[in-house]
Amino acid sequence: MKLNAFIHRYRLWLIIVPIVVTVFMLLPLTKGRINSNLMEYLPDDIEAKVEHERLEKIFGKFEPILIILKADDVLAESTLERVKNINDALKESVLVDDVISLFETKYIRGEEGAMLVDPAVDEIPYTDEDREQLREQLVGNPIAYGIVVSEDFRYTTIIVNAAEEVSDEDIIEEIEKIINLNPGPESVYLNGLPYLRYEVQRKATRDLAILFPLGLLIMLLFLYISFREFRGVLLPFSVVLMSIALAMGLMPLLGWDFSLLAVLVPIMMIAIANNYGVHIVARYQELNAKQPQWSMREIIDECLVQLSKPIILTGLTTIVGVIGLVAHLLLPAKQIGIVSSIAIGFALALSLLFIPSIMIRMKKGKPIAIYTTTKKTMLDKILAWSARASTQTPKAVILVFSLVVLIAGIGISKLKVSINLEQMMPRKHQLRISTDIANEYFGGTKIINVLYEGDIMDPKVMGAMDKLETDLKSVEGVGSATSIATVTRIISRALNDEGDELYDRIPDDRQTIAQYIEFYNMSGDPEDFESMVNFDYTQAQVTIQFSAVDIGQFNRIESTIRELASRSEYAKAVAGQCLVEKQISNSIVTGQIYSLIFALLAIAIMLWAIFRSATAGLLSSIPLFASLICNFGLMGWFGFPLDIGNSLLSSIAIGIGVDYTIHLFWRLKYELSLGNKYSDAITRTLTNTGRGIAINAFSVIIGFAVLFLSGMVILQTFAFLIIFSLLICLMCALVLIPAISMLAKPGFLERNGRTSIKY
DSSP states (O other), X not given: OOHHHHHHHTHHHHHHHHHHHHHHHHGGGGGOOBOOOGGGGSOTTOXXXXXXXXXHHHHOOOOOEEEEEEOSOTTSHHHHHHHHHHHHHHHHOTTEEEEESTTTSXXXXXXXXXXXXXXXXXXXXXXXXXXXXXXXXXXXXXXXXXXXXXXXXXXXEEEEEEOTTOOHHHHHXXXXXXXXXXXXXXXXXXXXXXXXXXXXXXXXXXXXXXXXXXXXXXXXXXXXXXXXXXXXXXXXXXXXXXXXXXXXXXHXXXXXXXXXXXXXXXXXXXXXXXXXXXXXXXXXXXXXXHOTTSOHHHHHXXXXXXXXXXXXXXXXXXXXXXXXXXXXXXXXXXXXXXXXXXXXXHHHHIIIIIHHHHHTTSOOOOOOHHHHSOOOOHHHHHHHHHHHHHHHOHHHHHHHHHHHHHHHHHXXXXXXXXXXXXGGXXXXXXXXXXXXXXXXXXSOSEEEEXXXXXXXXXXXXXXXXXXXXXXXXXXXXXXXEESHHHXXXXXXXXXXXXXXXXXXXXXXXXXXXXXXXXXXXXXXXXXXXXXXXXTTSSEEEEEEEEOOSSHHHHHHHHHHHHHHHTTSTTEEEXXXXXXHHHHHHHHHHHHHHHHXXXXXXHHHHHHHHHHTOHHHHHHHHHHHXXXXXXXXXXXXXXXXXXXXXXXXXXXXXXXXXXXXXXXXXXXXXXXXXXXXXXXXXXXXXXXXXXXXXXXXXXXXXXXXXXXXXXXXXHHXXXXXXXXXXXXXXXXXXXXXXXXXXXXXXXXXXXXXXXXXXXX
């Protein structure tokens, strides 16, 4: 049964069923939740994730939240009082498991042959003399100086670890409430992975609440400006709404949480789902003006005859491009690829079935002015220029495009991968500011742990840990390395006089080490060592704090740590949250490669099958390659790193961008089948179908443009890059490909043209 006959026969069902499906898909949204936990974005068998979870089971989960206070002198009476008040309030909170600050960090010292363990700040100094004495004391305390107080005494940190099962939202709001209840002139900044997750979730929720309706409003205005009648607005718009409902409803229906990338799904649907309906409406308006004697039914039948094949083909290529994300290693990317592909397929079906089923019973509208007057719009003038340029100076067009691609391509060598997740926030966000402070004054925000196994009190084992710490002191970028060996050396300084054989060193016998630990337990709290060593002293970890501004510096430090650790038979594992984050960065690169290869090959094969020509596949791939080279080159030139947001860029751009070339080839093939010479066929194609292609492209661009208003930098960058990529694809389709066709006159455009195509 032909499509026209099918629509006439089942018109009511084709209207009712999509509406019912849409309502049904809205129900799962009540169960949806945003998951900002980046650890869950990777498969469970990733090595870095497995090792990190292994250490968490031994030493407990430690996801510190840093409260950084800035003052002229943090040892000032008022500042210390504020720090103490915040510290005490946090300790009393049931949401907090542990607090580390100047009032909790230990000061280990010897006095008259005995060892004493007191807080680093036991009493607040009220005189200049006492303050300077405390300052001198802190300088000599290696587990406080440069860790909870900066070397210039302008910054101090309070490190908070949330209790088990406490949500990021609850602990951050508790911390903010306590800070607000203890005001002061000091600047306060928050940092840490839980705070990052909290901010991501907050901004993602805000983006969904604001950008989604704003995107719909902008799309309404654009459609009305483009078509100047309500059917041209409401019908494509209804397809967008139903596609969004399907895409968003599928995620909770399939048991998936909304990731921070899920914000892209409704924006993608706003940008993409109206594409196919736009071509139907544009062709309806053209026929309504040129064939005024035709009935509405005849116009719609003709639209379907002319457009059903190219719309189906462009829809399939978009689906193939987007579903290339399934080859991505990041789980959210896979999920977006699946639900978006299904939703795009739904939009395609709605455009060919739902829209014609409604339009076929509507009254004809008044002919649009652009088809009945000789007055040219700006778009008409641009399309006329592209026709002249591609037919009269094709070699110059090809040369200019080649130079642009070549210059842009040089920038690819400058492309970097992002390893700092805080960069997804705006530059003036306190997360970015606090990270800069921590990197400069507290040794960095990245932590790697090295697991040692054996009898930890054995001098060989503890000596190996101490050797690692000593060797790391000379590594650029490493801020600190601490472990039970660090504490043992501090105890040795407290119990022995300078110059003694045992002063500031790991003892040579196990009994002395055990005595040191026992002395500490008598004066201090045995629980102080919980994050350093397990209960029976068979497993311990060295915690290494460092900073890295790029993947190269990170790899250098990680390689050094692994190489130094491998020298000891007792070092069994290297793990850390930052290694998981690095794995996410590596997955971004690998995922880009896999999804690109999949999408490009699949689309090239599909185009070869559509036009039965390998040349068609190669020609259609030119805009895609040009777009990719220019896009990655631009990122390199302007310093945009590859990150979790733009890791989806290429597959989406490929899926959308190839549509323009397919529509161009389809109309050009038809014009040639009428006996027009190439220059006339190209001109007629660009001045007619070129309008639909341009409206299609700009509707997509405007849809993505709302992401510029996102609260997250990664989505703003994604908007800029996807728009840039689509503009390159559009210019290639409207200028470069016609110019190449003018010179090459590819045979597939003329082969069997007279009988196989009607436009």
